[in-house]
Amino acid sequence: MKKSIALLQIATLAAVTCFASATVASAEEKVVVYTVIPFPELNRKMNEEFTRRTGIKVELLNVPAVGTLAARIRSEKDKPRADVFASAPVDFHEGLAKDGLLLPYKSPELPPDAVAKGYADPNGNWTGWFASTTAIFWNSDRYKKDVGENVPTPKTWEDLLKPEFKGKLVSANPQTSAIGFVQLATQIFRLGEEKGWDYLINFAKNTAQFTPSAPLTVTLVEKGEAPVGVYWLGDILTSKFNRNQPIEYVVPQDNAVVVWAGSIVKGGPNPEAAKKYIDFLTSEYVQDNVAKLGFFHPLNPKVAPPKGAPSLSDMTVVKYDMDWATQNMDRLRKKWGQVSGH
Numbered sequence: 197m198k199k200s201i202a203l204l205q206i207a208t209l210a211a212v213t214c215f216a217s218a219t220v221a222s223a224e225e226k227v228v229v230y231t232v233i234p235f236p237e238l239n240r241k242m243n244e245e246f247t248r249r250t251g252i253k254v255e256l257l258n259v260p261a262v263g264t265l266a267a268r269i270r271s272e273k274d275k276p277r278a279d280v281f282a283s284a285p286v287d288f289h290e291g292l293a294k295d296g297l298l299l300p301y302k303s304p305e306l307p308p309d310a311v312a313k314g315y316a317d318p319n320g321n322w323t324g325w326f327a328s329t330t331a332i333f334w335n336s337d338r339y340k341k342d343v344g345e346n347v348p349t350p351k352t353w354e355d356l357l358k359p360e361f362k363g364k365l366v367s368a369n370p371q372t373s374a375i376g377f378v379q380l381a382t383q384i385f386r387l388g389e390e391k392g393w394d395y396l397i398n399f400a401k402n403t404a405q406f407t408p409s410a411p412l413t414v415t416l417v418e419k420g421e422a423p424v425g426v427y428w429l430g431d432i433l434t435s436k437f438n439r440n441q442p443i444e445y446v447v448p449q450d451n452a453v454v455v456w457a458g459s460i461v462k463g464g465p466n467p468e469a470a471k472k473y474i475d476f477l478t479s480e481y482v483q484d485n486v487a488k489l490g491f492f493h494p495l496n497p498k499v500a501p502p503k504g505a506p507s508l509s510d511m512t513v514v515k516y517d518m519d520w521a522t523q524n525m526d527r528l529r530k531k532w533g534q535v536s537g538h
Contacts, residue, residue: 226255226469229282324495327492328429331432365403367426368413377525393535434490483498488502
């Protein structure tokens with residue numbers, strides 16, 4: 197009888213252990229990722245490789261608007277559906293962290309100088325995995341006809357203020373787009389606020405259109421409807437190399453580099469799977485594909501920059517104060533509307 201009871205206890209313990217293991221496996225078999233990355237091939241390769249390495253499936257929600265996804269995370273705070281917010285500029289993650297919506301995590305896969313370089317949050321709220329930089333670009337088929345036979349192509353921010361470029365520029369609207377605001381803040385950071393506004397007012401006088409939808413900037417230059425534009429370098433390179441458009445470009449001195457990061461949603465269904473996904477984002481595999489398929493700058497020092505782009509270490513960039521920019525965003529956008537004439 198005692199032997200039977202002992203065997204029953206062992207069997208019960210084994211069943212409980214198996215159930216617990218099955219529960220853990222179930223919790224880890226899927227990770228829900230929110231992203232704005234617009235490249236299907238990049239997303240597919242990343243997530244298939246993550247599943248191959250970990251056995252965890254990826255459920256991806258791709259919405260081409262960072263603000264929309266951040267708002268969704270806030271709306272789901274009582275019952276989070278996402279595990280990872282995979283791609284947003286740092287200020288969006290900082291905002292979510294201040295609202296207590298992120299789970300801090302310091303990935304052991306990060307290089308030791310990641311925090312010092314501004315590539316990772318010292319508190320673990322976000323982990324950077326690629327960067328974007330701004331650039332000046334033009335339609336090489338239309339430039340001489342539309343700007344002037346003997347007008348040199350622009351090399352610096354100041355070149356864009358020359359009278360030859362009046363009505364020839366296109367840029368994103370700072371009031372409606374992230375890149376537009378980054379460009380505005382860049383001029384203030386490099387020149388100081390008073391001289392920065394002088395520059396911005398004169399830049400606005402030369403600009404034919406500030407596009408309400410940021411990607412339209414590249415489209416207008418591709419079509420020759422505007423000969424010169426300012427935008428993210430990655431999108432410019434995508435136009436040139438992937439779509440074979442007649443685009444040339446320059447990365448000016450004193451430009452901005454914006455770190456895009458991933459974070460873990462607090463209270464999400466699978467926090468352990470989320471940690472593995474954050475680790476994965478820092479890997480050479482992901483960073484190499486980010487550079488080759490998305491033309492973004494990798495943050496892993498072992499990975500080469502995108503085709504046609506300088507390395508981050510070769511750029512001269514402004515000191516972009518994200519906290520100041522976030523705190524002053526509403527004021528700067530309001531003033532822009534008052535002084536720009538657009």
